[in-house]
Amino acid sequence: MAFIDGKAIAAEIKARLAVQMAALPAGQGVGLATLLIGDDYGAAQYRGQIERLATSMGFGYTDVRLPPAATLAEIHAALDRLAADPAVHGILPLRPFPKGVGDEAVIDRLPPLKDIDGFHPDNLGRLLLDAPRLIPSTARACLVALDATHIDLQGKEVVVVGRSATVGKPVALLCLARHATVTLLHSRTLDLAFHTRRADVVIVAIGRPRFLTAEMIRDGAVVIDVGINWEESEGVDGQKQGRLVGDADTEAVAARAAWITPVPGGIGAITNACLLENTLTALALQGGDRESSVRARLGR
Structure with missing residues (x-):
């Protein structure tokens, strides 16, 4: 077993982006903005991550916040x-939105x-038509x-657990574009483990901590865990403590x-690195560069 080092991969992406940033015409900046509505703790934390990453890379950053009671018109x-x-x-x-x-x-x-x-x-429609432009960042990160x-x-047999429009469906399309045989599982799937046990690759994205167990995969499978869940437990002193866990039981599955x-x-x-990558792609698209660079990035 080996862990896929996301931090090292992100560092490689950022190194490539730095080269691309340096090659921009003099005076050409690149900027991104976040819109935070309300005071959701997780969203606020994520906003901070994006701001720190963007500014560390030399991106312009715009922080827009609206109150929890913001109307759709606002x-x-x-x-x-x-x-x-x-x-x-x-x-x-x-x-989340209000x-x-x-x-x-929105x-x-x-x-x-x-x-x-x-x-x-x-x-999303262009992704379905195999003509991708701006690709959902989490789905892209899985590839x-x-x-x-x-x-x-x-x-290869790829099983995607979760059919959300944000991860499950887009990542299934990206795998299909790589000529994988893809099965998309969901809450109504019968005998879910039957499907995961035959997969060469399992991508799990359902928001349920430790859902994927060792018994649900075959030996030698590749597991991509998209879940981010906060798991609380009681410490020896009776105080609550917690940690982030995925949708897979990492130690057992590993x-x-x-x-x-x-x-x-x-x-x-x-x-997060793919979001910055998409921002540079957006800059190119807004400047008239079409999809060739996107396809090259995907190796297609």
Whole structure:
């Protein structure tokens, strides 16, 4: 067994981005913006991660925050201002959105070429048509992690546990584009373990701590764990303590897997680097460069 080192992979991506940044024309900056609505702790923490990463790489960063009671009109107005700002090349609205405000009402307002998380219908549709432009960053991170194992997905059995529009469906499409045989599992799947045990690659993204057990994979499988869950326990002094765990029972699964992404230090680190990568791609697209660079990046 070997761990896929997400931090090392992220460092490699950032090194490539630094070279690309240095090659930009004099005076050409690249900027991204986040939109945080309310005071959700997880979203606020993630916003801080993105700000630190972006500024450390020399990206311009715009921090927009709205109160928890923000109306859809106020959200749209904030997005419209960012859309019109020539210094902002990528926009990342941070979930969760306020109660009563659906994801579509926010995402659909984004300019497709500034949608650096790749969730606008234009970008998801192009992914479906095998003409990717801005690719969902977490799904992209899963493929980058697989590339680190040097596995050739052509003809391989890939099982994706979770069918979300943010991870499960996009990563299934990316694997199909690599000529894998893909099975997408979900909460209504019968005998889920039957499918995971025959897979060469298992990608699990359902938000349930330690869901994937050692008995659910075959020896030598590659496991990509997308989950980030906070698990609480009681310490010897009676005080509550906690730690981040994935959707896989990492220690047990690692004993059987050939490769596995750890949590933390796996997909999350790569995802953040992919967001910056998408921001540079967005800059190129807004400048008229079409999809050739995206396909080259995907090795297709």
